[in-house]
Amino acid sequence: MEITNNYSRYAAQSIAENGTANSAKKKETEKTTETVESSKGKKITDYTNGLAKLVPSVVFKVGNACSSAQKGKSLTVNPKLLEKMQNDPEKEKDMKDMIKGVESMSKLAESITKASGWTIVYQHSYIDENGKYHCRMQTRNDGMLKLSDKLREERKKNSEKLLEKAKEKAAEKKKELSGTLEEKKEVKEDGANLDLKA
Numbered sequence: 001m002e003i004t005n006n007y008s009r010y011a012a013q014s015i016a017e018n019g020t021a022n023s024a025k026k027k028e029t030e031k032t033t034e035t036v037e038s039s040k041g042k043k044i045t046d047y048t049n050g051l052a053k054l055v056p057s058v059v060f061k062v063g064n065a066c067s068s069a070q071k072g073k074s075l076t077v078n079p080k081l082l083e084k085m086q087n088d089p090e091k092e093k094d095m096k097d098m099i100k101g102v103e104s105m106s107k108l109a110e111s112i113t114k115a116s117g118w119t120i121v122y123q124h125s126y127i128d129e130n131g132k133y134h135c136r137m138q139t140r141n142d143g144m145l146k147l148s149d150k151l152r153e154e155r156k157k158n159s160e161k162l163l164e165k166a167k168e169k170a171a172e173k174k175k176e177l178s179g180t181l182e183e184k185k186e187v188k189e190d191g192a193n194l195d196l197k198a
Helices: 001-054 079-087 089-116 147-198
Strands: 059-062 072-077 117-127 133-141
Touching: 001 059, 001 079, 059 133, 072 089, 089 117, 089 133, 117 147
Parallel strands: 059 072, 072 117
Antiparallel strands: 117 133
16 A cells, blocks of 8 residues: 555656646747747738738738728738748749739729729739639729719600600590490490390
8 A cells, every 4th residue: 555655646746747847848839939930920021011012002911812892902812822932932933923913904904994984993803822813893984973964954854754755645545445445334335225125
């Protein structure tokens, strides 16, 4: 019995000492990990800020999907692609060219839509983890929104004239139908009167 008790005390003491040592090692490892992650996060932030400078006319974001906002212009780049770019100089060069192309395409689309009397409501671009480009855009025809008061008034008058003509035709049809119904009623009554006399 005594051996077991001494052994269990020894085991408990050993576990406690190991726990304290492991705890200290764990805290040290956590601090190192936090420092590495902090510097890594800082590097990624600096890297994305550098990429954002390539597209000053749009909002640069890091994410897994195209923005769903109903206004503005944005470019979202997949975080996995950013990692690939940081590790592969050739990939980085290609993707930087594509990002610059998004800036050019955005300006070109805006100038074309303005020239044709339209306005871009939103334009959201996305580059996925494989480096494929996707774009969503909605435009609005400002020319139709800015119809002159004269044209609107003319349309209103034409609509009122058409409505009046339709009402007149409906009244005429009603008179014709009531006249036809009266004739049929008279014919029926005449036919009923003839049967009674016979």
